[in-house]
Each structure stands twice: as C-alpha cells, then as structure tokens.
Amino acid sequence: MGRNLQTTRHLRPIDLARRHGLSTQAVRNYEEAGILPAAGRTAHGYRTYTPLHATALRAFLALVPGHGHQAAASIMRAVNQGAVDEALRLVDESHAQLLDDRRTLRAVESALRGLESAATAGPDARGAGSGATHIGPLARRLGIRPATLRAWETAGVVRPRRDAMTGYRVYDEADVRDARLTHQLRRGGYPLERIAPLIARVRAAGGLEPLEAALGDWQGRLSARGRAMLTGAAELEAYLRERG
Incomplete structure (x- = not known):
C-alpha cells in the first residue's frame, strides 16, 4: 500500500x-x-x-x-x-571487460619486469646497448623469425626506419624496446591488435619509466571502476x- x-x-x-x-x-x-x-x-x-x-x-x-x-x-x-x-x-x-583490463594490466607489469630483468643482466643478455640494429640480429636476440618482426611492423607495434642507401630496416633503441615489450606480451598470449595500443602508450609516455608511473594511475582507475x-x-x- x-x-x-x-x-x-x-x-x-x-x-x-x-x-x-x-x-x-x-x-x-x-x-x-x-x-x-x-x-x-x-x-x-x-x-x-x-x-x-x-x-x-x-x-x-x-x-x-x-x-x-x-x-x-x-x-x-x-x-x-x-x-x-x-x-x-x-x-x-x-564486469568481464573490467576483469580483462585487469589481466592486461598484469601482463604489462609482467612484461616490464621481464624487460627490467634483461636490462640488469648486462649487455650480452640485453643485446641492445649499442643502439641501432637490423632485422636479422634483432630476430636472433629475441629468438623469433624475421618474418615475425615484419608482421609486427605491419601491425604497427614496431616502426623501424629504412636506411636511405640500402633500404634495410634499421631498429633504434626505442624500436628494440618496443620489440622486446611486444615479445613479452605475445608470450603472455596477447594478440597484436591489443598490444598495439599499449606500445603506443609507451611511445607517448616517452619510454618505460614514465609508463611504470602510469601503471599506478591505471590501477587506480580500474579500482574506481x-x-x-x-x-x-x-x-x-x-x-x-x-x-x-
């Protein structure tokens, strides 16, 4: 009533x-x-x-x-x-999307830890300290095929420049970083279409260190949601x- x-x-x-x-x-x-x-x-x-x-x-x-x-x-x-x-x-x-976002955050955190571990292992393990490299040497360092790097380039997750004289792909330190981060995420089962925006975030942040700071904000926003x-x-x- x-x-x-x-x-x-x-x-x-x-x-x-x-x-x-x-x-x-x-x-x-x-x-x-x-x-x-x-x-x-x-x-x-x-x-x-x-x-x-x-x-x-x-x-x-x-x-x-x-x-x-x-x-x-x-x-x-x-x-x-x-x-x-x-x-x-x-x-x-x-709710499923929120859970998926949490898993993505954990994957990025795990990938960053993997990159930090490689960085502290020394130049031989890191293989990137000297700067620019080409597709063959980079593929060997990552344990993947050159065709995989070319596929990543097509997907926009790595963006090597072309040597003006030879036309060969040249990967600078930022490209090597992006390739290593992509490799870590692919090993975690993430498809390229989901990795591309994360790599874009790394580039926009100016590297991994600013991204690490952004992860705390990302976690806070997920908790707020x-x-x-x-x-x-x-x-x-x-x-x-x-x-x-």
Whole structure:
C-alpha cells in the first residue's frame, strides 16, 4: 500500500533535474532514449514523473561511472522493456571487460619486469646497448623469425626506419624496446591488435619509466571502476525491486 502511494505521487521534470544537477532537457532526453520509463501526461500535455522515475534516474547515473554511458543506457533500456535477463547480461559484459583490463594490466607489469630483468643482466643478455640494429640480429636476440618482426611492423607495434642507401630496416633503441615489450606480451598470449595500443602508450609516455608511473594511475582507475560498479549494482537492484 505504501509503495503504491509512493509511486503515484507526481513529480515535475524540474524536480528530477534539480535533484541530480541536470537540466530539464536532459531528463526529457533520457526519457526519449528509453533510459527512463515513459512519463505520464497532464490534461494539458505536460510530463509528470513519479518516484519510480527518480529511482530509475538515480540507477542510470550510478551505472555510468562503472559501465560507461552507452552500456548504462542499454542496461536501463533493457530493464524498462522488461528484458531483465538482457540487462543482467550487459552488466556481466562490463564486469568481464573490467576483469580483462585487469589481466592486461598484469601482463604489462609482467612484461616490464621481464624487460627490467634483461636490462640488469648486462649487455650480452640485453643485446641492445649499442643502439641501432637490423632485422636479422634483432630476430636472433629475441629468438623469433624475421618474418615475425615484419608482421609486427605491419601491425604497427614496431616502426623501424629504412636506411636511405640500402633500404634495410634499421631498429633504434626505442624500436628494440618496443620489440622486446611486444615479445613479452605475445608470450603472455596477447594478440597484436591489443598490444598495439599499449606500445603506443609507451611511445607517448616517452619510454618505460614514465609508463611504470602510469601503471599506478591505471590501477587506480580500474579500482574506481570496480567500486562504481558496486554502487551501480545497488541502485539498479533498488530500481528492479521498485518496479516489481
């Protein structure tokens, strides 16, 4: 009985908007996108909302930090269409992506440790101290075929320059670093399409040392996403209960 009285109390768009620091247009946009249930209308055609809409809006805004706007919108649309199992599947997908991101982070950390170990083993083990090298010697150092290095070049994970006179590939110290990091990640089972953006991050950071500092920030953002997913799950469950 109390629940029925609560869900029949009318709210104006401005009531929802002010409560969450939104514009009334944003609230209307969320309704039109299916993120909120359809609003009622007064005799004059004005939208009217209920506490159920307020709970839906609260759930959506709580889902966004952990799942992203697009996934959060898809989750809410599925719930509002009565497809709760589909909504839960979408939630599971986000959790799986977070787990995958954590595994990638661990793989990068492991790869960096492997590079540090090689660096402390001395020039013979490292094989890169003298600077530029060519495809054959680099392939032998890594224990791979030259064709593998060419495939990595095609994928954009290594970018050797060409000698102007001979046309041979020349790998400078940064290229050797990228090749070694790629080798470590490939040994961990990561495909080239996932390695390429990580190598790009190394290049943008200016080397491994800045990247190591960035890994702490990456870990912090993953933890924040995990906690945001917990908050979003609690608000989504509250909305599901209120919908009945």
